[in-house]
Amino acid sequence: MRSESGTRLVRSIGQWSMTALIVNTIIGSGIFGVPSELNRILGRVSPIAMIVAGLGMGLMMACFAEVSSQFSEPGGAYLYARTAFGRFTGMQVAWFSLLAPMGAAAASSNLFHSYLAGFFPWAGTAIGKTTILTILFVILIIANYVGVRTGTGLSNLATVAKLVPLFVIIVLGLSHFFSRPELISSSEVSHPGWSGWFEALLLLAFSYAGYENTLLPTGEVKNPRRTIPIALFSALAICIALYALLQFVVVTTIGTAYVQRPLADVASVLIGSAGAVFVTAAAMASSYGNISAIFLATPRLTYSLATQRDMPGFLGRIHPRFKTPYVSILLFGTITWLLAISGTFRWALALASGAVIIIYVSVCASLIRLRQIHPDAQALRIPFGRAIAVFGILVAIVLITHLTLREAYLLIVTAVLAALNWFWARKEGPEAADVSRA
Secondary structure (H helix, E strand, C coil): CECCCCCECCCCECHHHHHHHHHHHHCCCHHHCHHHHHHHHHHHHHHHHHHHHHHHHHHHHHHHHHHHCCECCCCHHHHHHHHHHCHHHHHHHHHHHHHHHHHHHHHHHHHHHHHHHHHCHHHHCHHHHHHHHHHHHHHHHHHHHCCHHHHHHHHCCCHHHHHHHHHHHHHHHHHHHHCCCCCCCHHHHHCCHHHHHHHHHHHHHHHCCCHHHHHCCHHHECCHHHHHHHHHHHHHHHHHHHHHHHHHHHHHHHCCCCCCCHHHHHHHHHCCHHHHHHHHHHHHHHHHHHHHHHHHHHHHHHHHHHHCCCCCHHHHCCCCCCCCCHHHHHHHHHHHHHHHHHCCHHHHHHHHHHHHHHHHHHHHHHHHHHHHHCCCCCCCCCCCHHHHHHHHHHHHHHHHCCCCHHHHHHHHHHHHHHHHHHHHHHHHCCCCCCCCEC
């Protein structure tokens, strides 16, 4: 494999490094807010939803593993869709690849605000929320504007700060449960109905998302046909166990009543007021770190699209001093800020989940198409690949139908903007040459 510059990529990412990278990407800020949303929908059976959603995501991961093994260049789902179906489809996927992290950043920033308001009640007011989120985004924009090294420093906010409290909560929570166990009845499983289960699974698409970004450096992974599948499914197993246990601890410790800061309330019961402060600080650090990582990566996508002549050239401008795609950073930061101050955590969560599901549909469809047009490609071939891809598409379609009108409206607007973008790009001239495939 060679990059566009013709330089051979160095394969330095091993199996354990890849597994750790995927785990750290999946476990973001959502776990600090999602438990209450699941409790609201499913009640005491919500831990089962964590397991079901994780297994369903395993099917999507399998499709990603096969498709990504055929490419050595960055671009992710946008690159796969453009190669498989052409420029128009690639543009659609590109726009949803922008919307998904915008929704995720908006959700994480609302969660950050929610936990901060637990310390400072003024932050819970409308003016307080707008002020805090504005400061938060201005800092991120400036940090990424002045250089990638500064942005990277913010995006690497202590992984330990979010993982250690989670393990502590699980251990203490399980001890608390076994001191007075209470079993779940079968009627509780059926009570939410199909609608409730699908709504819950839609939200959980956000909690298990993010791993697709770790597949970008495929050309730098040692033995990718073996390393990537093992790393993907090892990381998924770890995340399923962690998520299900945390959800179980929340349900058995504080019940199913809706609370804004579920893990902080659990820690308060298990440890005391110091535990609540401990988890609150971890949630804020994790949320801010998650947003920082999004700010670091996503503007580079619009920059890449501009260099491919799929978006206006001004988005590809590089700052003469800081050497950053400053226009893309400013635009991305402004739009995400507007989404954050105008919505809630639940709304932004569903928005990001809807966009992510569309991206996953495109990868499943790309698997089927790439097998048709490149049947002899030297790539990973998952068993029953076409059947898994079709099943994934059908499940995704069902989940999308459970979006609210407001959430669906933004997805439709995004699709229309992508179509207009494609029409403009077509008028401007031919697309850049296809990037190399593995």
